[in-house]
Amino acid sequence: MDRTKWDITNKPHTQKKLEIIKAVFETWLQVWCAPKQLKWAAKEWYVIDLFAGTGVYYNNNREVSGSSIILLENILLKKDVLIKNHIKIKVILVEEKKQNFDELTKRVEILLNEHKDLNEIVEVIRYQNDCNIAINDILKQVKNYSKNPLFVFIDPCGIQIKKETIEKLANLNNKKDILLNYILEGVKRVGGVYQKSKTELVLNSKAIKTIETLKEFFGEDLSVMEHRKNDRDVLNAYVQSFAEKNLNITGFEMKYPNRNDALYYLLFVCKQKKIIDAVKDIFYRKEQKYSKQPSLFGKEEAKQCIYTKVVNKELDSITRKTLLYKTKVEYGDWTINHILGCSHGCNFPCYAMLMAKRFGWIKDYNDWRKPKIVSNALELLDKEIPLYKDKIKFVHLCFMSDPFMYDDQTKTLFPTIKDMTLKIIEKLNNAGIRVTTLTKGFYPDELIKNDKLLKSNEYGITLVSLNKKFKDQFEPFSSPYRKRIDSLKKLADAGLNTWVSMEPYPIPEYDNDAEDIEKVLNEIKFVKKIVFGKLNYKKLTMEKSLDSNSWANSDDFYREMSQKVINFCKKNKIQYHIKTGTPLSNEKQKQIF
Numbered sequence: 001m002d003r004t005k006w007d008i009t010n011k012p013h014t015q016k017k018l019e020i021i022k023a024v025f026e027t028w029l030q031v032w033c034a035p036k037q038l039k040w041a042a043k044e045w046y047v048i049d050l051f052a053g054t055g056v057y058y059n060n061n062r063e064v065s066g067s068s069i070i071l072l073e074n075i076l077l078k079k080d081v082l083i084k085n086h087i088k089i090k091v092i093l094v095e096e097k098k099q100n101f102d103e104l105t106k107r108v109e110i111l112l113n114e115h116k117d118l119n120e121i122v123e124v125i126r127y128q129n130d131c132n133i134a135i136n137d138i139l140k141q142v143k144n145y146s147k148n149p150l151f152v153f154i155d156p157c158g159i160q161i162k163k164e165t166i167e168k169l170a171n172l173n174n175k176k177d178i179l180l181n182y183i184l185e186g187v188k189r190v191g192g193v194y195q196k197s198k199t200e201l202v203l204n205s206k207a208i209k210t211i212e213t214l215k216e217f218f219g220e221d222l223s224v225m226e227h228r229k230n231d232r233d234v235l236n237a238y239v240q241s242f243a244e245k246n247l248n249i250t251g252f253e254m255k256y257p258n259r260n261d262a263l264y265y266l267l268f269v270c271k272q273k274k275i276i277d278a279v280k281d282i283f284y285r286k287e288q289k290y291s292k293q294p295s296l297f298g299k300e301e302a303k304q305c306i307y308t309k310v311v312n313k314e315l316d317s318i319t320r321k322t323l324l325y326k327t328k329v330e331y332g333d334w335t336i337n338h339i340l341g342c343s344h345g346c347n348f349p350c351y352a353m354l355m356a357k358r359f360g361w362i363k364d365y366n367d368w369r370k371p372k373i374v375s376n377a378l379e380l381l382d383k384e385i386p387l388y389k390d391k392i393k394f395v396h397l398c399f400m401s402d403p404f405m406y407d408d409q410t411k412t413l414f415p416t417i418k419d420m421t422l423k424i425i426e427k428l429n430n431a432g433i434r435v436t437t438l439t440k441g442f443y444p445d446e447l448i449k450n451d452k453l454l455k456s457n458e459y460g461i462t463l464v465s466l467n468k469k470f471k472d473q474f475e476p477f478s479s480p481y482r483k484r485i486d487s488l489k490k491l492a493d494a495g496l497n498t499w500v501s502m503e504p505y506p507i508p509e510y511d512n513d514a515e516d517i518e519k520v521l522n523e524i525k526f527v528k529k530i531v532f533g534k535l536n537y538k539k540l541t542m543e544k545s546l547d548s549n550s551w552a553n554s555d556d557f558y559r560e561m562s563q564k565v566i567n568f569c570k571k572n573k574i575q576y577h578i579k580t581g582t583p584l585s586n587e588k589q590k591q592i593f
Contacts, residue, residue, distance in 0.1 A: 055107035150174040158186035251307035317375035339401040406441035406479035440478035442487035504535030533579030559583035
């Protein structure tokens with residue numbers, strides 16, 4: 001073995017990393033070895049190291065334990081508690097390179113021979129393979145239950161771990177803690193090649209291979225590489241798979257020696273926010289230990305600077321007696337509202353919020369922005385689908401809330417709402433009932449990947465502007481316009497039916513770009529249908545005490561905009577409907593779904 005490759009004498013970032021691994025895994029063992037957890041948890045636990053290396057480093061010619069040995073040594077320290085409670089831990093070590101694998105095997109065997117009692121606790125399973133290839137076999141070793149705790153360490157050289165592998169780990173039902181090395185330098189390097197490739201007419205083999213590697217790492221959607229403002233935008237996109245599974249993330253920014261920019265992030269992923277806080281404390285202490293310039297701020301202020309992505313808490317729930325009903329909305333048929341309230345907080349005003357307030361379902365605007373899930377929605381559907389199936393042309397989600405609701409705090413979808421919506425669509429589709437949806441959030445990849453869903457479903461977004469100032473005033477907490485459009489385009493590219501609701505469309509007094517409606521239309525020319533409607537400014541002025549002159553002559557403006565929509569749709573062979581009350585509305589075009 002070439003010892004120089006594993007010499008960390010002048011690599012303080014690696015020294016820090018090893019100390020963090022030790023401290024984080026100690027915390028994991030301490031939590032699960034607590035009496036309360038031991039009483040609750042199953043007797044078989046799992047520890048996985050996907051890029052296990054050799055099991056040893058060298059610091060000034062002194063041997064230092066690598067990740068796999070650190071994990072085993074920490075288990076050894078808890079042997080009395082583990083043996084007493086009959087806990088067995090499967091330790092799964094994966095290393096692709098044969099030379100490294102052979103050295104790792106030797107180091108593990110030495111440790112097991114020196115500490116025979118360790119064999120009572122652990123079963124060491126080794127794979128000499130690419131973890132992305134072996135992942136299915138690896139996961140066969142894991143009982144996929146919440147009571148079987150799981151710790152995973154992933155430390156690749158570069159961007160060798162595939163998104164598909166990450167998602168398989170994130171999808172496990174186990175109570176899981178994941179420590180992951182996100183190689184920022186590798187992302188920058190391949191991202192730079194990708195950006196350059198966008199200007200090349202003909203791609204060379206290196207560029208093609210790099211783009212494929214990037215897709216394996218991020219997934220097929222590389223729009224984040226084109227629209228990113230900084231490295232954290234890309235990082236936020238990368239951890240999305242975890243956030244969508246209701247997992248929280250914090251990350252230690254490992255900087256280059258003698259440089260202030262980041263080499264990589266050591267990310268920790270966990271459902272429990274208390275554990276996230278404990279790991280943030282570990283990160284803080286390691287930074288203080290190694291920093292040549294200790295923080296000028298207090299501990300709590302310094303910890304606020306640590307990268308953290310905390311997903312929304314579990315939503316409150318309500319129950320209902322019925323769910324499916326016939327709607328009177330002009331282009332609707334039947335509908336479902338499986339959420340009460342909406343986090344988007346639109347200020348048009350929102351008809352749904354006014355109705356909820358009128359019937360005493362909510363107290364005020366702030367209460368409306370705290371959505372509640374209808375917990376018995378699936379059970380109600382099981383009863384109601386057989387009753388109404390023959391009367392239903394399609395079911396719309398939703399007229400009184402949003403089926404793919406965006407959480408502005410976490411910059412992702414509410415997992416509980418998303419999961420319920422997907423289950424509802426699948427249940428209706430299984431009964432042969434097609435579904436239409438409309439959102440100011442964005443669409444998840446699961447819609448593309450689920451072969452059980454009907455191809456006749458139609459997925460829409462509301463888009464009335466591209467002006468951020470307008471959005472901040474009228475749609476303050478909805479998803480960014482670009483995120484909406486890109487997610488819809490992705491569905492369209494996958495062959496799914498897409499549409500856009502351009503309602504309520506603003507007048508120039510509220511959006512300086514409103515007259516240039518072609519900007520919005522050109523962004524959505526890929527869709528199959530467009531619904532256009534005006535904003536009721538009389539109601540808006542009454543609600544917001546605005547100047548009534550702003551809407552007095554709006555009919556002329558809306559007649560011009562309606563005509564532009566009609567011309568655009570005819571030119572691009574897009575179906576359209578101008579809503580009743582908006583100039584140029586046509587009764588014959590009402591039922592376009």
